[in-house]
Amino acid sequence: QQQVKQSPQSLIVQKGGIPIINCAYENTAFDYFPWYQQFPGKGPALLIAIRPDVSEKKEGRFTISFNKSAKQFSLHIMDSQPGDSATYFCAASRGGANSKLTFGKGITLSVRP
C-alpha cells in the first residue's frame, strides 16, 4: 500500500517555466508534509515543508499548496532555473518527536536552458 503518491514521474520544462509536482496521501493522521530535493551524488535535503493549519507556504521561488479535504499537496517552482534540475520527493509524517517520514517515489525534474 503506497501511502504517498507523486505525479508526474518525470518533468521537463524550459527555463523560466513553472513546474508543478503533485502529491496525494491517504493517512489522515499525517500532519507534516515536506518536500526534499536531491542532486546527483548527494543525499536528499529538506527544501520546504508545510503543516495542515495553513493552505500555502512560500520560501523564495518555492511554494507548497495544501488541500486538506482532497488530501493533496503540491510544489510549485517559480521562474525555474537549470540549477533546479534534481529529483524531488514529497513525504508525510504523523506528529511526535520519534515520527518517521513516508516518502513518495520521487520525480526527476529537468530544466532546459
Next chain:
Amino acid sequence: DVKVTQSSRYLVKRTGEKVFLECVQDMDHENMFWYRQDPGLGLRLIYFSYDVKMKEKGDIPEGYSVSREKKERFSLILESASTNQTSMYLCASSSIDRAAFRGGYNEQFFGPGTRLTVL
C-alpha cells in the same frame, strides 16, 4: 553545520558476504534512519532508531539488521548479501527538539549515500 557521514561512497561485495555500512552524525540527534533508494521506488525505510540500543523495523527490514551502540553511530548489517540488495543506501538523522531546525523535529538530515553492488 550539520553533518552525516557514511563510511563508503562505493562498495562492491560478493553474494553471501557479511556487509557493514556505517553512519555517523555529529549533531547529537536522537533519531537515526537507514533507507534504500532504487529507481522508480523512491526512498524505502529499512530500520530506524530513536535511542541508543533501540531499533524499530521500517517497511523493508528483511535481510537486514542494525546496531546502535553509541548515539552518534548507526550501523546497517547485511548478514548474507544477495544480488537484490544492490542499491543506494542512505542514512539520515533527526532531532527530537521541535525548535532545533526550521523543519521542526521531523527534519531529517541525510548522508551522501553508499552505492552497494553485490555480485
